[in-house]
Amino acid sequence: MRVIAVMNQKGGVGKTTTSVNLAAGLAEQGKRVCVIDLDPQAHASLHLGIDVAGGTNSIYQVFAGGKTFTEVIQLIEQNLWLAPADIDLAATELELVDADGREFVLRKALAAAGASEKFDYIVMDCPPSLGVLTINALSTATEVFIPLQPHFFALQGLSKLFETTALVTRRLNRELRVSGVVLCLYETGTRLAADVTDDLMFFLEQSDPEAPWANAQVFASKIRRNIKLAEAPSHGTSIFKYDPASSGSQDYRNLVLEVIAAEQRIRSADQQPSQKAA
């Protein structure tokens, strides 16, 4: 099972759009996928047509200890499940502040639910902050995907994000790796977008080989700005159902195929340490 945290502490960069459409696209390709909405704004849940205001179970109850992970997930369409969020999740930051093991609540809940047998992918939509919910995502994840909007300040925020990942890797989760940066809201043909992309690749190439982002890549599939991607959430469905012919749909499909293509590479990397040990 690949467990992906879609994370960037900066707001409005495409985290939710990427989480939902990546997950829906993977499900369309026959993968069993569960989206975990970790943002109290609940945008991923709404994007998938689920409004928890009606009293549905939510991931908040897992953090509060009232429900199991299995009790809060629901089937959205074939192969696609959702652990929805609601506004109560905003209280989790405070409620867990002094709790023992607060960084591992989600990880334990997934293990108890046998998630690794049930799903091929978990995709976690993180809130735009580095609080306890994001830390739970990072301690659970095997991979971090960073959506980035190419603009002048994008790289500054990125080093902070990488430092956080490195810290989490050292203290909480040795398996965590930054797999890649997804360029979102990409303006094709602009000088700025091309320059930021070049700077980013240079930054990654220069990085310390021991760093958790040493093997990170910039995904070749760039997500162009496309109004259909902004319209799909209000229809409560992914871009693939809302407008399969749109450029947004093409771009996310390419990303999905790129992510699936990496499975083999990840499997062989995982096997290497045990081969060495043998």
Ligand SMILES: Nc1ncnc2c1ncn2[C@@H]1O[C@H](COP(=O)(O)OP(=O)(O)OP(=O)(O)O)[C@@H](O)[C@H]1O
């Ligand atoms: N490629 C795109 N083309 C056009 N609009 C987009 C694209 N990607 C995202 N959007 C729109 O931009 C806005 C921000 O995107 P999104 O909600 O995915 O960002 P986010 O990082 O999850 O934001 P937050 O930090 O608030 O959670 C949304 O209105 C979304 O519909």
Ligand SMILES: [Mg+2]
């Ligand atoms: Mg979001």
